[in-house]
Amino acid sequence: MGENNKGEGRAFRNFVTGVVIGSVVGSITALLLAPKSGRELRKDIESQANIVLDKTGEVKDTLVEKSGQWKEQANDAAIKLTEAVKTQTKEIVDKVQQVKREHIDSPEKVLEDAKGKIAKLSKEIDELQASKK
Numbered sequence: 001m002g003e004n005n006k007g008e009g010r011a012f013r014n015f016v017t018g019v020v021i022g023s024v025v026g027s028i029t030a031l032l033l034a035p036k037s038g039r040e041l042r043k044d045i046e047s048q049a050n051i052v053l054d055k056t057g058e059v060k061d062t063l064v065e066k067s068g069q070w071k072e073q074a075n076d077a078a079i080k081l082t083e084a085v086k087t088q089t090k091e092i093v094d095k096v097q098q099v100k101r102e103h104i105d106s107p108e109k110v111l112e113d114a115k116g117k118i119a120k121l122s123k124e125i126d127e128l129q130a131s132k133k
Helices: 002-033 038-105 107-132
Strands: none
Touching: 002 038
16 A cells, blocks of 8 residues: 555656646747747746746645645554554464463363373274284
8 A cells, every 4th residue: 555655646746747847848938939029028937937836836735735645544554554463463362372271271181182092092003913913
């Protein structure tokens, strides 16, 4: 999720930079190539500069809004991840404690099971030896 937001942010920033640079270059080119007097040219340059400043302000506002959204998304993701890790950690600890209790509480049972299995194996070994004779 984080990598995706970084890529989107980079693409958006590149797009905005392209729009601003394109607007400035296009405006300047149009003004310099238009056949006008010095006074008209200065007024046009001032007008275009104001337009660029307005667009830059809009872009800034959009970037501030987007960065706020990205920050909010990152915080939400961090909270969800933290909760998931806490939940899974608690489940693992509970399971380990349960297994520990089962084996600690009944060593006699484990010993009896082992004795039974040993006896069963001894019997099977005896039967195999008897069948080979």
